Amino acid sequence: MTSFERYLSLWVLAAILAGLALGQVLPAVFGLLAQIEYASVNLVVAVLIWAMVYPMMIAVDIGSLAGIGRKPKGLVITVIVNWLIKPFTMAALGVLFFRHVFADMIDPADAAQYIAGLILLGAAPCTAMVFVWSQLTKGDPNYTLVQVSLNDVIMVFAFAPIVALLLGVTEIAVPWETLVLSVVLYVAIPLAAGLATRSWLISRGGQDAVDTFRRRIKPASVLGLLLTVVLLFGFQGSVILAQPVLILMLATPILIQSYGIFALAYGWAWAWGVPHRVAAPCALIGTSNFFELAVAVAIGLFGLNSGAALVTVVGVLVEVPVMLSLVAFANRTRARFPA
Template identity: 65%
Template sequence: MQSGFLMQRFERYLSVWIALGMTAGVTLGWLLPRVFTTIADWQYASVNLLVAIFIWLMIYPMMVNVDFSAIKSAANKPKGLCLTAVVNWLIKPFTMAAIGVLFFEYIFADFVTPETARSYIAGMILLGVAPCTAMVFIWSQLVKGDANYTLVQVSVNDIIMIFAFAPIAALLLGVTDIVVPWSTLLLSVVLYVLIPLAAGYLTRRVLDKQDDLQAVAHFSQKIKPLSIMGLIATVLLLFGLQAETILSQPLIILLIAVPLMIQTYGIFAIAYGWAYLWKLPYNIAAPAALISTSNFFELAVAVAISLFGLNSGAALATVVGVLVEVPVMLSLVALANRTQHYFRQTD
């Protein structure tokens, strides 16, 4: 009881711990640049392995709660799947492109050259065409979403991404020779979905054999701190890796962050409002809106670097997307939790 109380208190001030993690990351990245340069080299197919471990810690506790016998019932509730697919693939990429053009060709036109503006817009488009695979599991857990349904939503998104990412990106970028980094895409799915899912399944099988009917619930409560620890560690590491960029180009970071934040809050409003009008239960509505909003930054960064180069404005825009992602998504988690009384809780 005491540990559960302490965990609730800790989660209540999660935004504070995240802010401290961001500050610590930038500070350590500035003081110990060689350490973070070394960590940055620990990657394969543009996926940093240490970040992958921390994200895995975030996801595993939720995967333990996945009841495989209940997954098939998701097909009987297609509204949430439809909402996620339509927003991610028919709305989000195009609003991102429109907002990018609005800000960098008009509102911020005096601050950047036309060539630089096009580069930033390209990076934003790549973020908009890359729906998230990993972090959505932690967002779903923080809003007490349906773990089984969230898994199905992410899986459907991954399947669509295989076929839709390159054509939509090519259409919006006006580039026909986009090479999808399949190694990044497939490795991310394996690391962030298949491996933690298998670990959760095996753990659940062991727990189900025990006499305690609440064994899964008790175990989930014990390992729940892993999710929060993994999230804070991920934030610290991401901001440490990008400390030099943050400190050397603060104005550019801000210019890119503004339209990205507007896009993120706007897409959430569309998805969450649609879920409300469609009368989806909260444990499906909140994760659906968050899945629709979050981005697959590893894929976006990898494609930006391969198309435009490591030091391009497009690559910088995708990196800013990484920096904006966590604090903004946490604010949306808090908003969802505060407004859940407007939704029915379950089917």
């Protein structure tokens, strides 16, 4: 790692502060950037995430994907944790904190909104940023692609029923445009570009050419991460500064859920003898959230200025610092896993 990469957490903190400051100094600019979206997906952020995902996609060897079925443990952990545990523990934490722990500080109607927002986050495990976290932990790019793809397929069928069950409503209008567009932008397009680039590099210089090219473009991936943080905190800086205590209360169950889900999946993978290159991405998928989908559904069901929508935004703000701390932990504990 370069000196810059070793201090990535420090640069992320600087990006958070820069985003908060610039959001106050240049509100019109950030307002304009926030409007560049389609189906609740901000296209500027999408481009930056694409820049982060593309380097890992170059490492995907399409010919080796067929053999992943012989190593199903990582996929089993991903599916069980993401879909049979995570949504329900998030709902339970929401009830615990907003019906009991913070009950005297929050209006009951607002509490119901906050619980709903947490449920939407819990039922939407991550898609795009998993590739970034996997790359930072030296995860297996082929296995990560299969894990994310399987997760997306399950999401198409399971998201609405789980949310409907936990919210106690009979109909959920799933924003299919958001779901499909996100998968295309964050998985299909960078994968196609990565495979095409890999094929061209292999024809020119073999695997060495691939490795050299990935090293050269790696700074662009880190820069994309930092600019994404600046934008996210610039978009929501006024909310954070106006209601800091409320933001901390909303972040509390999200933080507990994030670290708890990671500990469960990562510990399970360690106990089951899953290699670290599979175990780390496996645990990180469930820890982070598909925030575009959660935000879109929250706005569609409860409105732009609802408490549910605010919770999903807080989920966005919490995610990057939390995930970087877990990436650092995963890297420090790599030696504890089988080779």
